[in-house]
Amino acid sequence: MSYKFTVSPDFSPDYLSGWFIFNTWLQRALGRSFHLEMMDNFQQLHQAIDEDRIDLIYANPYDASMLVRDKGFVPLVKPRGGADEAVIAVRADSDVDAVESLFPGIKVASTDDPDVHLMGMIMLEPAGLSHDSMEIKQCDNYVLVAKALLKGECETGIFLDKAFDELSRPIQSQLRALVRSEIQVIHHSLMAGPRLQAEVGNLRRVLSTMEIDPKGQGVLEGLGVSGWDLVDEEETEFMIDLMETLTYSPD
Amino acid sequence: MISDMNPEGIVGEYSESIIQLYEIGPRKVLVTNNEVPYPDGRLIVSRTDTKGIITHVNRSFVEMSGYSEEELVGAPHSILRHPDMPRAAFKDLWDTITEGRIWQGYVKNLRKDGGFYWVKATVIPNIRKGRIVGYTSVRRKPDRRRVEECIPLYASMKKKEQEGSQ
Known part of the structure; x- marks a missing residue:
């Protein structure tokens, strides 16, 4: 068998x-x-x-x-x-300096990775954001999440922490982590x-x-x-x- | 066990209140106006037995409450009860979870140093082989606008409770 x-x-x-x-x-x-x-x-x-x-x-x-x-x-x-952890990131030159500065109606780049997406959504909650108050752009992988931010298609992105840390130097230097989960x-x-x-x-x-x-x-x-x-x-x-x-x- | 709060551990000016804890009795608490912001990205997690006695806490719980793990494990969860919280909120919590359902709400928690912190709390019954064996409470950073809504709501609930008990 x-x-x-x-x-x-x-x-x-x-x-x-x-x-x-x-x-x-x-x-x-x-x-x-x-x-x-x-x-x-x-x-x-x-x-x-x-x-x-x-x-x-x-x-x-x-x-x-x-x-x-x-x-x-x-x-x-x-x-x-x-342990799986998530990162909420924005473009390095973004005016946003905290999750609470994000606003309803924003575009969020994410993947279909369910636990990372969930942790990301939990970290966006303090800004009063939910699926009803944002537009999700679902990407096939985390490099494409990064590209969606760099191209200005989305204001923020949800990453698996390891994937964020493994982005190439040139890409990572153009992004900034707003918050990292520590759920453990x-x-x-x-x-x-x-x-x-x-x-x-x-x-x-x-x-x-x-x-x-x-x-x-x-x-x-x-x-x-x-x-x-x-x-x-x-x-x-x-x-x-x-x-x-x-x-x-x-x- | 749960003892009265000790003025030596309080940071800043404080006021004194007596709160009635369910199945425990009165506790003297000392409260200040110092709010400690909820840290980004963290979850405060604890588990209790069916009587509400803490059996497990995570590091974030220890850091935010100001108590050591040794002080927390074995203590009733109401060690965090802030006098500004209406009794009705906790009655609703216990009525819900003892029926095997999940409870969610905004809670003002009291720290060992007399300060406080707001959380969005979700409590789930731990059902094993069809039986509730304890509860897990998971707290996360709340939306400040929801907290601002709760402040007058809880104050008015407290007032009604006090008027009703006189």
Whole structure:
């Protein structure tokens, strides 16, 4: 039997080959067959999850609730020091010096990365901004978010912090971070679906010791991860509760 | 446990109030007019058991409240109760979350040093295996205009509560 593995579509394109190498490493370490299928977007991913076609997923925190509470997935590991954080940025020459100086009707460049977009929206709230009072330009990646600011198409942009920090020097020098999130507990995690339940113990073992295996170390480097930390169910339940407080709207 | 506030830790001129805490009783609090701005980008997160006793706090909670983690864990969440907050707000909160629903509102919190800070608070029941095992409270930076709306509203609710209790 071959298990289906996928990675949340918000992964950095720099690590595409890294995930395929990880899949090969995992099959050898576990002695099980995994087929890695990358999804083009979140819609495609959610359809695959809905149809119970996924057995192992590197999941965005936004999807954790559905995976754990509706689909019976079990959290395995998270990347060490890998909390997801967001940055709100403007052009370096913008008059805006604080989020509170932003105004209704502004154009905001963002991506379909759901947890980063959510964190960005939370940081825009103090300016009285919501989806109803802004125009969102959805970009395919964070370089295009930056370009939307530089071209003057949008007044502000929402970035994954790592993506913002990895923008090229010339681009970054023309942008200015207004605020960075420091939430610390929202993170991606690798999760196993119901058909993999018998392998959960083995998966946790091989993943948590991956960094001390010389080959495993190289594979981790290819993902930009220094090691995996085990995640227990309550930690994930806590993160799901926290995400629900951030998505909650009584209106 | 929760003790009366100590004048030694208060920064600046203060006034004294007695607030009635549910299932705890009266607490003497010392309040100043010093507002501490909510830091950008942060979430203040805490968890309590079903009785409202704090079981977990994050770093932002410790920094904004002025208490140490050791002082907070084991204390009732009402250690943050500011005398300007109407009792009805917290009754609504508890009525909502004990029914398993999420509560959201704007809250003026009291610091250990007598100062205060406003938050937009969301409290969610932690439901595990169909049972409420505690609550998670997540506070974020509020829209100042909403805070300005709450100030007279809460003052008028407080006034009615005081008139009703006389």
